[in-house]
Amino acid sequence: MFSSLASLLTFLAIAPLLQGVATRTKSALTGRRGPPVLQPYADLWKLARRGTVVSATTTWIFRLVPPAVAACAVIAATLLPLDGHAALLRFSGDAIAFVYLLALGRFLLALAALDTGSSFEGMGASREVTVAAFVEMGFFVVLGVLSLATGELSLTGMLTGTTGDRLWSAAPSLVMVVLGLFALLLAESARVPVDDPATHLELTMIHEVMVLDQSGPDLALVLFASAAKFAAYAAILVSLLVPRSSMPWPLALGVLVAGLTGVAVAVGVVESTMARLRLPKVPLYLAGATALAGFGLVLLLR
Amino acid sequence: MRALAELFLLLVVLTDFAVLGTSRLSACIRAIALQGLLLGSLPLLVEGAWSVHAAVLGLGTIAVKAVLLPAFLRWAIREASVRREVEPLVGYMASLLLGALALGASFAVAHRLPQSADASLLVPVALVTLMIGLLVLITRSKAVSQVVGYLMLENGIYLFGLTQTRRVPFLLEAGVLLDVFVAVFVMGIVVFHINREFDSISAANLAELREY
Numbered sequence A: 001m002f003s004s005l006a007s008l009l010t011f012l013a014i015a016p017l018l019q020g021v022a023t024r025t026k027s028a029l030t031g032r033r034g035p036p037v038l039q040p041y042a043d044l045w046k047l048a049r050r051g052t053v054v055s056a057t058t059t060w061i062f063r064l065v066p067p068a069v070a071a072c073a074v075i076a077a078t079l080l081p082l083d084g085h086a087a088l089l090r091f092s093g094d095a096i097a098f099v100y101l102l103a104l105g106r107f108l109l110a111l112a113a114l115d116t117g118s119s120f121e122g123m124g125a126s127r128e129v130t131v132a133a134f135v136e137m138g139f140f141v142v143l144g145v146l147s148l149a150t151g152e153l154s155l156t157g158m159l160t161g162t163t164g165d166r167l168w169s170a171a172p173s174l175v176m177v178v179l180g181l182f183a184l185l186l187a188e189s190a191r192v193p194v195d196d197p198a199t200h201l202e203l204t205m206i207h208e209v210m211v212l213d214q215s216g217p218d219l220a221l222v223l224f225a226s227a228a229k230f231a232a233y234a235a236i237l238v239s240l241l242v243p244r245s246s247m248p249w250p251l252a253l254g255v256l257v258a259g260l261t262g263v264a265v266a267v268g269v270v271e272s273t274m275a276r277l278r279l280p281k282v283p284l285y286l287a288g289a290t291a292l293a294g295f296g297l298v299l300l301l302r
Numbered sequence B: 001m002r003a004l005a006e007l008f009l010l011l012v013v014l015t016d017f018a019v020l021g022t023s024r025l026s027a028c029i030r031a032i033a034l035q036g037l038l039l040g041s042l043p044l045l046v047e048g049a050w051s052v053h054a055a056v057l058g059l060g061t062i063a064v065k066a067v068l069l070p071a072f073l074r075w076a077i078r079e080a081s082v083r084r085e086v087e088p089l090v091g092y093m094a095s096l097l098l099g100a101l102a103l104g105a106s107f108a109v110a111h112r113l114p115q116s117a118d119a120s121l122l123v124p125v126a127l128v129t130l131m132i133g134l135l136v137l138i139t140r141s142k143a144v145s146q147v148v149g150y151l152m153l154e155n156g157i158y159l160f161g162l163t164q165t166r167r168v169p170f171l172l173e174a175g176v177l178l179d180v181f182v183a184v185f186v187m188g189i190v191v192f193h194i195n196r197e198f199d200s201i202s203a204a205n206l207a208e209l210r211e212y
Helices: A002-029 A039-049 A060-078 A094-115 A119-150 A155-160 A164-188 A216-241 A249-273 A279-301 B002-021 B025-047 B052-080 B092-110 B122-139 B143-162 B170-198
Strands: none
Touching (some): A039 A216, A094 A155, A094 A216, A119 A155, A164 A216, A164 A249, A164 B002, A216 A249, B002 B143
C-alpha cells in the first residue's frame, strides 16, 4: 500500500519532466541547446500564480472542465501497477475503466472547447475526437492481447503477469504490441507524426488548439493532465518491456523512472527524424498501429 | 537459432505491411530489399546447421533479391521519374484491412496443413506474403508497384520452399532465382517502354490489344 502510494506520487511528480526530456532531446538532435529539462515545471508554476480570464460566452462547464480533466488523468494513473506489484486501485476489468477515464477527460476537453464558441477550437475538438476514435480501437486490441497472454482482466495482472515461461511463449506478440503501443502513444499524447506540440498555427494544431481559451491555473491543470496521460501510456510500455514483478519496490520504481525517461528520449528522437503526417494520412497511421497489435493477437491465438 | 528465425519471419510480415501501406515507390523498394535480405538469411537459420547448400542459396538470394533487383527497380523509377503510386484501385486503408484479413486467414489455415514440425511460423508467413503480394499486384496501377507485388508473390513461394529445403535439389532453386531475375528484367524493359509511349508508367494505359 505504502509502496503503491509512494510510486504514484513519484510518477505524478516526474510526469512534466518527461516532456522536458523529449523537448531537450529534440533540441540536442537538431543542434540547438533548447530549454532546460525542468522548464515544464517553471511553466506550470508561472501559470499557477496567474489569474484566470474567462470568456463571457462560456458557461459553468468551461470552469468545471480543467479540474475534472486533471482528476481523470490522476485516477487513471492510480489503476497502473507503478511499483511493479500492485496498483493502488484495482478490480477486475479496470483496464476498461482506464481507457474510459482517459476518454472522459478528452470528452470534457472537447466540450469546453465547443463551449467557447470559437471556430478554431471547434475544429480542434473535431480533429482530436477523430484521432481518439482510432487510438481507442488500437488500445483495446492491445488490451485484448495482454489479457489473453496473462489470463487477467485487471491492469495489475496484465502488466505484472508476463514472467518466466509465459513471457517466452508470448514474446513475439508482445514485441508487436509494444511497437503498436508506441505508435498509439505518439498519437494519444499529441506528438509528431500526428500532432506537433511546437506548432503555433491554429490551423495545423490538434490538441493545442482546444485549450486556447484556457488560462492561468486552469491551463496549468490541463497541461498537467496531458503530461500525466503521456506518462501513463509510457508506464504501460515500460512495464511490458521490463518485467518488474520480481524486483523489490524501490528498485522497480527506479527502473520505471529510468524507463519513462527512455521513452521520452525515444519520442524526442522520433520527433526530430520524422515529419508530421498530413491529417488525411493519420487514420492510415493509426490503422497500421492497430494492425500491428492485431498481428500480436493472431500470433497469440495460433 | 529458432527464436532468431521466428523474429526474422515476423519482420518479413512487417515488410509486407510496409509495402501495403506506403505510397512512396522508393520506400516500397527499400522494404522489398529488406525482405530479400531477411529471406536470404533464413535458410541458415531454419536449417540450424551450416551447410554449403543453405549458404549458397542464402548468398544467391541476398545477391539477387536484396542488391540486384532493388538497384534495378531504383534505376527504373529514376528513369521514368515516378515517385508515388497516385491512385491505387483499392485505397491504402482498405488494403491494410485486407492484409490484416489475409494474415488472420493464413494463420487459421496453416494449422490444417501438413507441415514440418521445425517451422511453425514458416507456412503462415509464406501464405500471408503470397496473398499480400497478389493483392499489391492486382490493386496497384503503376508498373513498378506491380513488379514489387510480383516479387513479394515470389518471396512467398520461396518461403514455402524453405519448409522443404532437404528435399528440393539446389539446381531447381538456382533456376527459380534466375527465372525471377529474368522476369523482373523483362518487366523493367516493359516499364521503360510504357513510360516512353504514354509519359507515365500506369499500366491502366494498356487498355487496347493490337497488332502492328
